[in-house]
Amino acid sequence: MTTVKRPARLDIVDMPRDTTRSLGGLRQALCASFNYCRKYPTKMTVLKTVLKYTYQRIVSWEKEELEYEASKYGIELDSRNNIDTMKADFTAKLSEQSKQTVTEGDK
16 A cells, blocks of 8 residues: 655745744744645645735835836836846946936036
């Protein structure tokens, strides 16, 4: 008789550390939820859906914040790009803009 082995339990030490303690008990709650839901595929699907939604909202918020910051300098960013590309574009356009300002000031 073959025994089906479940994936390993998630332990808090497996997760990235929160040195600032800004997440409160979230890491422990996520571990507990994962360890409970791994026995129930339907519940694991719901957990995964909630986590994906939360991640998408975080990324959306980061993009909105970056676009707002860029708008202060009159810089337009393409929100279809990922956040890392948007940050790189913002930095490049900001440095280009500051170079132009310095060059115009020398004239």
